[in-house]
Amino acid sequence: xxxxxxxxxxxxxxxxxxxxxxxxxxxxxxxxxxxxxxxxxxxxxxxxxxxxxxxxxxxxxxxxxxxxxxxxxxxxxxxxxxxxxxxxxxxxxxxxxxxxxxxxxxxxxxxxxxxxxxxxxxxxxxxxxxxxxxxxxxxxxxxxxxxxx
Numbered sequence: 001x002x003x004x005x006x007x008x009x010x011x012x013x014x015x016x017x018x019x020x021x022x023x024x025x026x027x028x029x030x031x032x033x034x035x036x037x038x039x040x041x042x043x044x045x046x047x048x049x050x051x052x053x054x055x056x057x058x059x060x061x062x063x064x065x066x067x068x069x070x071x072x073x074x075x076x077x078x079x080x081x082x083x084x085x086x087x088x089x090x091x092x093x094x095x096x097x098x099x100x101x102x103x104x105x106x107x108x109x110x111x112x113x114x115x116x117x118x119x120x121x122x123x124x125x126x127x128x129x130x131x132x133x134x135x136x137x138x139x140x141x142x143x144x145x146x147x148x149x
Contacts, residue, residue: 014058081127
């Protein structure tokens with residue numbers, strides 16, 4: 001069923017993550033995840049470090065002048081985790097080696113229904129996944145796109 005009453009979304013825009021130490025988190029996203037810092041924006045109540053990845057993913061980390069200083073907990077209302085897509089298992093294996101070289105704690109390759117993944121956490125304990133969707137997932141997504149649903 002095509003939903004003509006809902007305007008189109010072209011893709012994912014960006015995500016802003018609240019962190020306790022913006023400099024530390026921006027450095028982690030650059031050094032561990034391969035992002036490039038493209039700007040820093042500051043206002044009275046907050047400061048944001050904007051980063052872009054060659055894949056087109058944009059992640060910003062931000063601090064709030066009167067923010068909480070607790071570590072992230074996915075069991076409270078809000079973000080559970082952020083999954084970044086990779087092309088295949090070989091790429092995931094490359095990520096595992098990269099994370100090992102940097103001493104970043106991670107799950108190793110985990111087999112999940114939607115495809116293999118690696119779970120890791122940023123300096124504020126925000127859970128990230130590197131995920132290689134299986135062919136069934138990709139086919140289902142393609143079928144959905146073609147149907148216009």
